[in-house]
Amino acid sequence: MTQPKIIFLFSGKRKSGKDFISEKLLSRISSRFPPPCATIIRLSAPLKHEYASQHGLDYTELLTASQYKEQHRHDMIKWGEQVRARDPSYFIIRAVHLAKGESFPVWIVSDMRRRSDLQYFRTNYPNECVTVRVSASPDARVNRGWKFTKGVDDAASECDLDDVCAWDHDIDTSHGDEATTSALIGQLLQRCRDVGVVVT
Numbered sequence: 049m050t051q052p053k054i055i056f057l058f059s060g061k062r063k064s065g066k067d068f069i070s071e072k073l074l075s076r077i078s079s080r081f082p083p084p085c086a087t088i089i090r091l092s093a094p095l096k097h098e099y100a101s102q103h104g105l106d107y108t109e110l111l112t113a114s115q116y117k118e119q120h121r122h123d124m125i126k127w128g129e130q131v132r133a134r135d136p137s138y139f140i141i142r143a144v145h146l147a148k149g150e151s152f153p154v155w156i157v158s159d160m161r162r163r164s165d166l167q168y169f170r171t172n173y174p175n176e177c178v179t180v181r182v183s184a185s186p187d188a189r190v191n192r193g194w195k196f197t198k199g200v201d202d203a204a205s206e207c208d209l210d211d212v213c214a215w216d217h218d219i220d221t222s223h224g225d226e227a228t229t230s231a232l233i234g235q236l237l238q239r240c241r242d243v244g245v246v247v248t
């Protein structure tokens with residue numbers, strides 16, 4: 049069992065680029081020093097897993113940025129809220145387990161959505177958390193396939209972190225330029241070096 053040395057917590061609206069930046073960070077950390085020392089933790093993964101098995105749906109399709117996922121997003125959110133109301137850490141603990149977090153010193157949480165998520169990590173890992181807010185203009189998000197959906201884009205899962213502004217890092221991906229992304233990744237790699245994780 050490895051305790052994480054650093055936990056990157058990415059948040060942002062739908063199609064802001066959270067997953068894109070998380071994957072970039074993972075490949076930079078992992079490609080140079082195999083075996084990989086980082087894992088991506090998707091907090092929505094166990095929710096999708098359990099929702100799919102309870103409702104007879106295809107879990108792998110729910111994981112992709114597909115029409116299938118969009119069709120089920122609204123009901124899945126409602127179901128998740130009910131479970132989370134009983135236990136706010138329910139999906140987080142399962143997500144860490146699903147991503148084999150105990151085997152990796154670097155955790156990349158790609159989809160933090162709620163203040164209760166932030167609170168969980170800050171309470172349990174007070175010295176390891178690095179928060180990253182990812183944003184993009186509505187136009188850029190529309191170009192990536194986003195369409196405002198009532199019950200989704202105005203729900204807690206999208207808006208609960210809107211008032212939080214004390215992020216350790218932030219990035220605007222609207223223009224999708226390489227230089228902006230590389231600058232952020234460089235800063236995050238430095239964070240890893242600062243806690244003794246070997247990256248170049």
Ligand SMILES: Nc1ncnc2c1ncn2[C@@H]1O[C@H](COP(=O)(O)OP(=O)(O)OP(=O)(O)O)[C@@H](O)[C@H]1O
Binds near residue numbers: 060062113192224
């Ligand atoms: N910085 C960027 N440069 C180029 N393309 C980007 C960038 N960020 C995101 N994209 C593209 O935008 C699309 C959506 O990005 P991504 O899946 O990372 O968003 P997300 O915030 O994880 O969305 P969701 O919450 O809906 O899962 C992807 O096709 C991705 O390749």
